[in-house]
Amino acid sequence: MSLWTLPLGILVGIVMGSLGGGGAILTIPLLVYVLHQSPHAATEGSLLIIGISSLIGLWPHHRAGRVRWVDGALFGALGIVGSMMGSAASTQVEGEVLMALFSVLLLVVAWLMFRARARGRSGGGGQARPFWQLLLTATGVGLLTGFFGVGGGFAVVPALTLVLGFAMKEAIATSLLVIAINSATALASRLTIGVALDWGVVVPFAVGASLGSLAGGRVARLAGPRQLQFAFACLLVLLALFVGAQNIPAALHLL
Numbered sequence: 474m475s476l477w478t479l480p481l482g483i484l485v486g487i488v489m490g491s492l493g494g495g496g497a498i499l500t501i502p503l504l505v506y507v508l509h510q511s512p513h514a515a516t517e518g519s520l521l522i523i524g525i526s527s528l529i530g531l532w533p534h535h536r537a538g539r540v541r542w543v544d545g546a547l548f549g550a551l552g553i554v555g556s557m558m559g560s561a562a563s564t565q566v567e568g569e570v571l572m573a574l575f576s577v578l579l580l581v582v583a584w585l586m587f588r589a590r591a592r593g594r595s596g597g598g599g600q601a602r603p604f605w606q607l608l609l610t611a612t613g614v615g616l617l618t619g620f621f622g623v624g625g626g627f628a629v630v631p632a633l634t635l636v637l638g639f640a641m642k643e644a645i646a647t648s649l650l651v652i653a654i655n656s657a658t659a660l661a662s663r664l665t666i667g668v669a670l671d672w673g674v675v676v677p678f679a680v681g682a683s684l685g686s687l688a689g690g691r692v693a694r695l696a697g698p699r700q701l702q703f704a705f706a707c708l709l710v711l712l713a714l715f716v717g718a719q720n721i722p723a724a725l726h727l728l
Contacts, residue, residue: 475508478674482522482681489523489626489652489682490530490689492645492705496682497523497623498582501575502712506719508674512568516622517663518670522679523623524656527649530686534646544637545647548629549654551608552615556655559619560662572716573724575621579713586706589631610636618655619662626652649686 481503489496497519504515534540563571610632617623626648633644633651 475674477507478677479681481507482526482678482683483685483688484681485522485678486526486530486682486685486687487689487692488685488705489526489649490533490686491692492626492630492689492702496526496626496686497621498579498709499712500678500682501622502716504674504678505572506715508678510671510674512571513564514671516563516571517660518675518678519622520618520656520660520663521670521675522682524653524660525679526682526686527626527652527656529683530689531646531649531653533687534649537646539642539646540650541639541643541647542650544633544639545650546654548607548611548614548633548637548647549651551611552618552651552655553658555612555615556619556658557615557662559616559621560659561619563620563622564663567724567727569720569723570727571621572720576713576717576720578617578621578623579709579716583706583709583713585631586702586709589702607636614651615655615658618652619659622659 485496485500485503488499500519500522501512501515504510504518505512510518531540566574610628614628614632617628629648629651630641630644633639633647634641639647
């Protein structure tokens with residue numbers, strides 16, 4: 474086990490607890506480029522790490538009364554089919570192609586964060602949307618979770634605010650429940666087709682992420698969600714450029 478495993482996990486957990494997502498966006502490149510996991514092993518390990526840390530991170534939000542359990546469980550359940558489809562598709566893609574696509578995803582998420590911040594969107598002002606929109610949104614988040622090994626919190630939070638009209642604090646808290654459901658479904662789907670997790674890396678990383686997720690809520694109160702979103706979006710751009718430079722040339726050659 475690398476000495477970096479535990480502190481890197483804590484960093485990921487703080488991001489998840491403070492923003493309600495984004496942990497897996499950091500977890501995968503950290504597992505690949507710092508802890509030297511293969512892309513497929515990283516996406517699989519990420520699902521377990523993010524699932525456990527999101528469940529533990531739910532506790533302080535639950536005590537504060539911010540988790541909307543019924544709505545979160547419904548959103549997560551509706552994304553199960555998408556999560557299973559994404560998991561199956563991911564195993565058919567070469568590692569370089571997977572990481573190249575992941576770099577594009579990083580840029581998209583960063584752009585959405587910059588856009589939301591520029592508009593000053595804080596949530597809670599939207600009206601609940603029709604059921605079919607909820608179903609499509611949940612399925613799309615599930616697809617991202619299964620294919621990339623991410624919890625989907627970066628998509629869940631805006632979905633809960635815009636589709637279901639949640640206040641931002643409720644969306645951040647409830648997204649952790651959705652992430653746990655999506656991650657568990659995607660991981661279960663991958664286990665049925667046979668995956669090998671590196672427990673020496675996954676367990677300490679998950680412990681660190683769980684500890685960090687408990688501290689994330691406090692970090693959010695001190696720094697404020699808009700400042701955290703801006704800093705995180707800048708980090709995503711840098712990660713996207715690095716991951717893209719490492720993988721896009723090889724991915725284009727394979728295609």
